[in-house]
Amino acid sequence: QVQLVESGGGLVQVGGSLRLSCQPSGRTSTTNTMGWFRQAPGKDREFVAGITWPWHDENKVYADSVKGRFTISRDNAQKTVYLQMNSLLPEDTAVYYCAGRTNYFVLLTPASYEYWGQGTQVTVSS
Numbered sequence: 001q002v003q004l005v006e007s008g009g010g011l012v013q014v015g016g017s018l019r020l021s022c023q024p025s026g027r028t029s030t031t032n033t034m035g036w037f038r039q040a041p042g043k044d045r046e047f048v049a050g051i052t053w054p055w056h057d058e059n060k061v062y063a064d065s066v067k068g069r070f071t072i073s074r075d076n077a078q079k080t081v082y083l084q085m086n087s088l089l090p091e092d093t094a095v096y097y098c099a100g101r102t103n104y105f106v107l108l109t110p111a112s113y114e115y116w117g118q119g120t121q122v123t124v125s126s
Contacts, residue, residue: 003024003025005025006096015088032102069088
């Protein structure tokens with residue numbers, strides 16, 4: 001089993017930045033793909049960014065809505081996954097979830113991920 005713990009959410013003004021962290025524990029060797037999703041009130045959970053082994057830049061995928069503003073990365077020593085969010089907009093307001101899956105491809109559907117964190121709130125004020 002794998003446990004995922006997110007941190008780093010908060011309240012920020014439009015144009016500001018936040019960095020989310022996701023720390024896995026347990027059988028982390030089974031999580032070969034990590035992703036970030038978000039869910040705004042009344043909306044479905046949506047894909048934000050993902051990264052898969054061997055964790056290089058070419059193994060990263062972004063939603064169109066965040067390309068050029070968000071960056072996903074992984075500290076291979078600590079296995080921590082980060083989401084650096086710059087130029088934040090009010091529409092980025094949501095609960096952000098870290099997710100992990102055993103297989104090697106970044107998929108965009110939440111159902112493809114076996115492991116989930118508890119979520120962290122990001123609020124962007126205008």
